[in-house]
Amino acid sequence: MKISQLKSGFVNLVGVPNSGKSTLINKLVGKKISIVSHKVQTTRFCIRGIRNINLNSKIKSQIIFVDTPGIFLPKKRLEKAMVSAAWSELKLTDKVVFIHDVSKRLDNNTKEIIKQIFQIKSDIILVLNKIDLLPKENILERISEIRNFYNFEEIFQISAKNGSGCNKFTEYLANKMPAHSFFYDENTVSDLPQSILASEITREKLFKNLNHELPYNITVETEKWDINPDESINIYQTIYINKRTYKPIILGKQGQTIKRIGTVARKELEKLLETKIHLFLHIKFKKNWMDDPSKYSSVGLNYNA
């Protein structure tokens, strides 16, 4: 049957750090495009994920979800750039979705952020995430509390982890998208270049395997990407650190830690890229990598935010 209408638009997922935005975008697009960790401030820049939905035999909708860094009070240059990326474009986007971890109370900080978003847009959707962590009655209590204070366009209850509630949420959004031709071709899942995705996967493993402040002082860059005749890929990455003392920690005893990180990153890349990967990790001390403008522009961050 002939498609008579196309809808397409942008949906920004915003919220405080750790509310599950990246977990959600991965679930919604059906592929890992954004890294996840139990630590706060994992996502550093905006990542677009594309989902196509046939609303009926005549109407097709394409939603471009934008995963954003969590919103918090930034101090360092990198943090300022991250938070500014989360706020940017909210005015221009078609829908703003605020993701809240339902197992947490709406603290003053979260309330202030919601207030500021309402100043930018009036029709905001609230997603209460992690409903798998809380009994139903407590969730309903939270919802009635929230309804007393805010006039959200709609409230959805979901678990980004197990997928419950996600279909209802995407269908709602798909209907709300404006009439527009598709922005991306139908096979595109993300706008993230593979080399950056590969850096992000390694960064995720560093986040998961290193403690305290260390993950926040690291960045990963893919320096070289060679495709071999047998279609396997050699990926060469540099892990930048801003203190020399971090090197032995990342290496671990007899290089065990970096070996473990490299192995899990490689296995995940093999799954994502569907080919054999040879991953070469190299640690480099660069005291001021956080003050290097090229580390910002390469991922769309504003150095002077």
Ligand SMILES: Nc1nc2c(ncn2[C@@H]2O[C@H](COP(=O)(O)OP(=O)(O)OP(=O)(O)O)[C@@H](O)[C@H]2O)c(=O)[nH]1
């Ligand atoms: N139980 C449960 N855990 C979840 C759910 N969604 C996300 N998580 C966990 O919450 C933690 C944070 O998830 P992320 O997706 O990294 O959160 P984020 O909002 O992207 O965090 P930032 O990038 O730091 O802003 C991870 O440990 C996830 O596994 C959920 O629905 N249920």
Ligand SMILES: [Mg+2]
């Ligand atoms: Mg994230």
